[in-house]
Amino acid sequence: MTEAPDDHPLLQGLNAPQRDAVVHTDGPLLILAGAGSGKTTVITRRIAWLIEEAGAHPNSILAMTFTNKAAEEMRDRVQRLVRVPVEHLWVSTFHSFCTRILRREGERTPVGRSFVIFDPSDQKSLIKQVLAELKLPEKQFHPRKVLEFISDFKNRCLLPEEAVEEALDAWTRKAVDAYELYQKGLRNHRACDFDDLLLYTERLFRDPAMQEIYAQRFRYILVDEYQDTNHAQYKLVQHLAKHHQNLCVVGDEDQSIYGWRGADIRNILDFQRDFPDARQIKLEQNYRSTQSILDAASTVIANNAQRLGKTLWTDQGPRGEAGLQAAGRRAPGG
Numbered sequence: 001m002t003e004a005p006d007d008h009p010l011l012q013g014l015n016a017p018q019r020d021a022v023v024h025t026d027g028p029l030l031i032l033a034g035a036g037s038g039k040t041t042v043i044t045r046r047i048a049w050l051i052e053e054a055g056a057h058p059n060s061i062l063a064m065t066f067t068n069k070a071a072e073e074m075r076d077r078v079q080r081l082v083r084v085p086v087e088h089l090w091v092s093t094f095h096s097f098c099t100r101i102l103r104r105e106g107e108r109t110p111v112g113r114s115f116v117i118f119d120p121s122d123q124k125s126l127i128k129q130v131l132a133e134l135k136l137p138e139k140q141f142h143p144r145k146v147l148e149f150i151s152d153f154k155n156r157c158l159l160p161e162e163a164v165e166e167a168l169d170a171w172t173r174k175a176v177d178a179y180e181l182y183q184k185g186l187r188n189h190r191a192c193d194f195d196d197l198l199l200y201t202e203r204l205f206r207d208p209a210m211q212e213i214y215a216q217r218f219r220y221i222l223v224d225e226y227q228d229t230n231h232a233q234y235k236l237v238q239h240l241a242k243h244h245q246n247l248c249v250v251g252d253e254d255q256s257i258y259g260w261r262g263a264d265i266r267n268i269l270d271f272q273r274d275f276p277d278a279r280q281i282k283l284e285q286n287y288r289s290t291q292s293i294l295d296a297a298s299t300v301i302a303n304n305a306q307r308l309g310k311t312l313w314t315d316q317g318p319r320g321e322a323g324l325q326a327a328g329r330r331a332p333g334g
Contacts, residue, residue: 018038025054025246027245027278029278030281034282038285039250043074044074044078047074059088060218062090062097062218062220063089065093065225066093066094071091102115111196127143127146127147130181131143136174136178141174151262154232155231155262157203163176163179195232201236205239211239215240221241223251226251226268229267229268230264285315
């Protein structure tokens with residue numbers, strides 16, 4: 001581990017767990033970050049630390065999150081810390097990362113490099129054509145429901161010929177037929193939908209040769225909001241980190257919000273099963289709420305059986321009257 005002087009600018013204002021998370025350089029790391037605990041500060045300072053102190057080239061660091069806003073904020077903060085040109089940073093959403101990879105490696109996939117990306121309106125138009133061609137009545141096979149069905153299979157990394165093995169009833173068999181024809185329609189338009197970006201990139205990285213190439217490229221991988229990853233995102237991260245295991249995931253099992261789109265809470269709960277040598281660091285000090293609010297939230301959260309366990313606390317006192325004068329010296333709660 002890199003030696004960390006107490007007065008280093010990247011460590012100033014951090015509490016002890018935040019500091020430990022920033023300077024942990026090699027090997028798998030699970031950061032359990034409670035609400036308002038300075039998660040974004042830790043992620044961005046960790047990236048800056050890898051560049052400034054561990055000697056990592058900015059291009060060798062891959063950081064992925066879920067929204068364009070979060071990715072932009074992370075890029076802006078890192079640039080302010082180390083003055084890195086934005087084109088040197090691989091900080092993006094999962095879908096943007098996959099798009100970038102497929103633009104490079106698309107000839108290895110069914111859609112090539114010059115694909116277009118279908119938006120929801122395009123998808124709806126295509127699936128309606130598919131249902132009409134298969135003579136499936138929309139009353140029984142509503143376009144939105146069939147698209148959700150297709151999305152679920154894609155998020156589980158299943159192509160139509162693989163999905164058919166799970167078609168145990170008449171409706172599902174016909175829906176798989178729609179999936180197959182829908183994919184043909186996308187290929188005819190040289191198009192992907194958003195789920196295809198994950199599906200094709202994950203399958204691309206199943207190739208050990210591709211894993212090796214990109215393991216050399218990305219020496220350090222960071223994933224934000226890991227509790228909200230679906231199976232395709234989980235598998236993609238596993239492929240990328242397989243060789244060097246310099247994987248840092250940040251998340252909060254108590255804040256999973258994307259279960260409706262395939263997010264699997266087990267991905268974060270089982271991280272230390274996937275990486276037995278992983279270190280776990282808990283960010284439990286909250287900088288946004290009073291202790292009374294945290295106590296009330298903890299009472300509700302304690303009823304959740306699927307959790308690794310954190311105890312959020314603050315030095316602001318029960319009503320926020322204490323600790324406010326020190327706020328300027330602490331890491332921001334975001």
